[in-house]
Amino acid sequence: MKKKLMSGNEAIARGAFEAGVRFAAAYPGTPSTEILENAALYKEIDAQWSSNEKVALEVGIGASLAGSRVLVAMKHVGVNVAADPLLTFAYTGVNGGLVLVAADDPGMHSSQNEQDSRHYARLAKIPMLEPADSQEAKDMVRAALELSEEFDTPVMLKSSTRISHSQTLVSLGDREDVPIKPYKKDIKKYVMIPAYGRLRHAAVEERMNLLRGYAEDSTLNRIEWRDKSIGVIAAGICYQYVREALPNASVLKLGICHPLPQDLIKEFASGVDKLFVVEELDPFMEEQIKAMGIAVTGKEIFPLLGEVSPNMIAERILGKELNSLLDIPGYSDEPVPVRPPVLCPGCTHRSVFYLLRKLKLVVSGDIGCYTLGSLAPLEAMDTCICMGASISAGLGFEKGNPELKGKVVSVIGDSTFFHSGLTGLADVVYNRGTTVTMILDNRITAMTGHQHHPGTGQTLKGEPTAALDIGAICTALGVRRVKEADPFNLQELERVIKEELAAEEPSVIIVRRACTLLDKGPKDKYMINTDKCTRCGVCMKLGCPVISKDNDVISIDASLCVGCAVCVQACKFGAIEKVGGGNA
Amino acid sequence: MPKVTSILMGGVGGQGIILASKILAHVILEHGHDLKISEIHGMAQRGGSVLTHMRFGSYVSSPLIEAGQADYIMASEKLEAWRWLPFLRPGGTMVVNTQEIKPVPVILGAQQYPSKILEGLSAISNSSTGTIHAVNALEIATACGQPRAANVVLCGVLANSLPFPLESYMAALDATVPPRFLEQNKAAFKAGYSL
Numbered sequence: 051m052k053k054k055l056m057s058g059n060e061a062i063a064r065g066a067f068e069a070g071v072r073f074a075a076a077y078p079g080t081p082s083t084e085i086l087e088n089a090a091l092y093k094e095i096d097a098q099w100s101s102n103e104k105v106a107l108e109v110g111i112g113a114s115l116a117g118s119r120v121l122v123a124m125k126h127v128g129v130n131v132a133a134d135p136l137l138t139f140a141y142t143g144v145n146g147g148l149v150l151v152a153a154d155d156p157g158m159h160s161s162q163n164e165q166d167s168r169h170y171a172r173l174a175k176i177p178m179l180e181p182a183d184s185q186e187a188k189d190m191v192r193a194a195l196e197l198s199e200e201f202d203t204p205v206m207l208k209s210s211t212r213i214s215h216s217q218t219l220v221s222l223g224d225r226e227d228v229p230i231k232p233y234k235k236d237i238k239k240y241v242m243i244p245a246y247g248r249l250r251h252a253a254v255e256e257r258m259n260l261l262r263g264y265a266e267d268s269t270l271n272r273i274e275w276r277d278k279s280i281g282v283i284a285a286g287i288c289y290q291y292v293r294e295a296l297p298n299a300s301v302l303k304l305g306i307c308h309p310l311p312q313d314l315i316k317e318f319a320s321g322v323d324k325l326f327v328v329e330e331l332d333p334f335m336e337e338q339i340k341a342m343g344i345a346v347t348g349k350e351i352f353p354l355l356g357e358v359s360p361n362m363i364a365e366r367i368l369g370k371e372l373n374s375l376l377d378i379p380g381y382s383d384e385p386v387p388v389r390p391p392v393l394c395p396g397c398t399h400r401s402v403f404y405l406l407r408k409l410k411l412v413v414s415g416d417i418g419c420y421t422l423g424s425l426a427p428l429e430a431m432d433t434c435i436c437m438g439a440s441i442s443a444g445l446g447f448e449k450g451n452p453e454l455k456g457k458v459v460s461v462i463g464d465s466t467f468f469h470s471g472l473t474g475l476a477d478v479v480y481n482r483g484t485t486v487t488m489i490l491d492n493r494i495t496a497m498t499g500h501q502h503h504p505g506t507g508q509t510l511k512g513e514p515t516a517a518l519d520i521g522a523i524c525t526a527l528g529v530r531r532v533k534e535a536d537p538f539n540l541q542e543l544e545r546v547i548k549e550e551l552a553a554e555e556p557s558v559i560i561v562r563r564a565c566t567l568l569d570k571g572p573k574d575k576y577m578i579n580t581d582k583c584t585r586c587g588v589c590m591k592l593g594c595p596v597i598s599k600d601n602d603v604i605s606i607d608a609s610l611c612v613g614c615a616v617c618v619q620a621c622k623f624g625a626i627e628k629v630g631g632g633n634a
Numbered sequence: 635m636p637k638v639t640s641i642l643m644g645g646v647g648g649q650g651i652i653l654a655s656k657i658l659a660h661v662i663l664e665h666g667h668d669l670k671i672s673e674i675h676g677m678a679q680r681g682g683s684v685l686t687h688m689r690f691g692s693y694v695s696s697p698l699i700e701a702g703q704a705d706y707i708m709a710s711e712k713l714e715a716w717r718w719l720p721f722l723r724p725g726g727t728m729v730v731n732t733q734e735i736k737p738v739p740v741i742l743g744a745q746q747y748p749s750k751i752l753e754g755l756s757a758i759s760n761s762s763t764g765t766i767h768a769v770n771a772l773e774i775a776t777a778c779g780q781p782r783a784a785n786v787v788l789c790g791v792l793a794n795s796l797p798f799p800l801e802s803y804m805a806a807l808d809a810t811v812p813p814r815f816l817e818q819n820k821a822a823f824k825a826g827y828s829l
Binding site for chain 1: 646647659663668669670671672673674681682683694695696697698700701702703713714716717719720722723724726736737738739740741742743744745746747748749750754757758761763764
C-alpha cells in the first residue's frame with residue numbers, strides 16, 4: 051500500500067474523501083484552514099468557505115439531513131460561534147453522517163485564547179474522537195462518520211496545532227461510494243419546538259448510555275501493557291509525548307475522549323502501581339477519573355496552561371531530564387532579541403494604524419493581520435476580543451463613557467466583516483451610535499493565507515460567483531455616511547477620518563486596496579537622502595521592517611521595499627526619494 | 635527505543651525553509667525511514683521566527699525536538715542560529731547562514747542584535763562540544779544565479795554530514811523544484827555540499 055507524508059489537516063481531508071463525504075464547509079482559522087483547502091482538491095467533494103462557523107455547521111446540518119455524508123471544520127474558537135446549532139443538532143441527530151473537526155491551539159501559536167474543545171462534546175452530549183497522528187486523523191474521520199450514522203449523532207473530531215501541522219506517514223485507500231440516503235420528512239425528529247425537543251432530549255440521554263458501552267469495546271481505545279510500575283492515560287499528541295518520554299511505561303491510549311470507557315480505565319488503573327493522566331489544558335479526563343474514585347496524578351504536576359512536552363513528562367514523572375544540554379559559554383551575557391510577527395513591507399493596514407495612533411483615538415480592534423497594529427511601534431489598538439467584536443464593542447465604549455464620544459473607531463477586516471460584522475453595524479445604527487467603522491478591505495482573508503470570502507467573487511472550488519458590495523451592504527444597514535479611501539494616500543485618509551469623527555451619526559470608511567502580497571506587479575523602491583534627513587524619526591513610527599536606524603543613521607533596505615510610499619508622505623522634510631531619481 | 639535522528643530548521647518568516655525540508659523529506663523517505671515533520675503556521679509567517687522539526691528513524695513517536703536533542707540544526711539567519719543553539723545536543727552539528735536580518739525590536743532600538751554570535755559559535759567548535767559550519771549562503775546562492783536558493787546551499791552543507799548519497803539529493807531536487815529553477819538550485823546545492 052502506498053504511504054504518503056501528510057499533515058494532519060491533509061489527512062483529515064483525505065479521510066473525508068475516502069469515507070464518501072460529499073459536502074464540506076468551514077471558515078478559515080489556524081490551525082484548521084488547510085482541511086478545507088485540501089478537501090476542495092477532490093472533485094467528489096463539494097467544499098465551500100462559509101461566511102462564519104455557525105453558517106458552515108448549519109449548511110452542513112442541512113446537507114446531512116438531506117442525506118449526504120458531511121465534514122465541517124473550524125478552529126477551537128469557531129466552535130463558540132457554531133455552538134448554538136451544535137447543541138440542538140445534538141438533539142435532532144443526523145441522516146447522512148456528520149463529523150465536526152475542532153482544532154485546538156494549546157500554547158496559542160495563533161489564537162486569542164486556548165480554550166479546551168473537549169468541554170463542547172460533554173456539553174452537547176455527543177462523542178469526540180482524538181487522533182494521535184495523521185494516519186489516525188484519516189482513519190478517525192471514517193470512524194466518526196460511521197459512529198454518527200450508527201448512533202444518529204453528530205460526532206466531533208478534536209485536532210490540535212501539533213496534529214494538524216505535523217506531517218506523518220499515511221496509507222492511502224480508495225474512495226468508498228456512499229450513496230445519498232433517502233430524505234424522509236420527520237417533524238418530530240427535526241423540528242425542535244418544546245414538545246418535540248423534550249422527546250429528543252430523552253433520546254440524547256439514551257444515546258449517551260449506548261455510547262458509553264460502545265467506548266468500552268471500541269478498538270479506538272487500547273491498553274498497551276509494558277512495565278506496570280507506571281501507567282499513563284493519554285490521548286492525541288500527548289500519547290506521542292508519553293511514548294517518547296516513557297518508552298517502557300504501560301499506556302491506556304484513548305482514541306475516544308468522550309465518553310470515557312469507565313470499565314477499561316478501572317482495569318488499567320488496577321493493573322499499574324502508579325497512575326498518571328497526561329493531557330493539555332483542562333483536567334478533562336482527570337476529573338472524570340477522580341470522580342470514579344480512582345487515585346490518579348495529573349494537574350498536580352502538569353500545567354493548565356500551554357503545551358506539554360516529552361521532557362516535561364520525564365522531568366515531572368521520573369524526576370530526570372530527557373536530554374543533556376550543550377554548554378554554551380557566554381550565552382546568557384546578552385539577551386536574545388525576540389522576533390515577533392510584523393505587518394509586511396507595503397502592508398495596506400500600516401497607514402491606518404499610524405494615523406489612529408497619531409490622532410490619539412480609542413480603537414476597538416478585531417481578528418486578522420491588522421491585529422498586529424496593536425504591537426510596537428504602532429500600538430494603535432485598545433481592545434481585541436473575538437471575530438466581529440470591534441463594531442459592537444466600539445458602540446459600547448461610546449455608551450459606557452460619554453467622554454469618549456467622537457473618539458471611537460472600530461477597525462475590522464473585509465472577511466471578518468462578512469463573518470460577524472453586519473449585526474454589530476445594525477446595532478450601531480439602530481441604537482443611535484456615532485462611531486466610525488473602518489473596514490480594511492484588502493480583498494481577501496489574509497492572515498490565514500489568502501482564502502476567498504463573499505466579497506471576492508470566487509468560491510473555494512475556484513468558480514466565479516457574485517462579489518458582495520460592502521458599501522452597498524452598509525448603506526442597506528442604514529449607514530448614511532459610507533466613504534472610501536486609499537490606504538496609500540495618507541493625507542486623504544487622515545482627512546476622511548477626521549471628517550467622519552466629527553459627524554454626529556454612524557459612519558463607515560472602507561479602506562480599500564488588495565493585500566500587498568497579492569500585488570505581483572513591478573515595484574518602485576525608495577531610499578533616504580541623508581542630506582535632507584533630520585533624523586526626526588517619524589518614518590520609524592510606521593513600524594515598517596525595511597526602515598531601520600543604525601548609529602543614528604536611518605536607512606531603507608531597498609531589496610525589501612515594495613514602494614507603498616507611505617513613508618514618503620509621512621516625512622515632513624522630503625528626505626525619502628525614489629531610487630533612480632525623482633520624488634514620489 | 636530505536637535511534638531517532640533530529641534535524642531542526644530555523645529561519646525568518648518569508649525566507650522559505652519549506653523547500654529545504656521538502657528536499658530532505660524526499661531523501662529520508664526514499665531510504666525507507668519513518669519520518670515526522672512539525673511546523674508552525676499562522677502568525678509566524680508574518681516575518682516572525684519560524685521553526686521546522688524533522689525526526690527520522692525506524693520508528694518516531696514525538697514530532698517535536700526539545701533543548702539538547704537536535705543532532706543537526708540548519709539556521710537560515712545568524713540570530714536564529716543563536717536562538718536555537720541550546721537545542722543542539724552535545725556533539726551535534728549546526729549549519730548557519732551568516733546573513734543578518736534585524737527583528738523589529740532591534741530596528742526600533744528597544745533591543746540589541748547580539749554582537750558576539752560568531753565568536754560564541756566558534757567557541758563551540760574550538761572546544762569540540764559541537765561542529766559549526768558558518769557560511770555566507772546568500773553570496774554563494776547569488777553566484778549560482780539564484781539568491782533565493784540560499785537555503786538550498788545550506789541544505790547542501792547539511793547533506794554532507796547526513797548518511798545519504800549525493801545522487802539521492804539530486805533526485806529529490808528533480809522531484810521538488812520547478813524545472814525552470816532546477817539547474818540553479820542544483821548548482822547551489824552542490825556548492826554547499828562541496829564546502
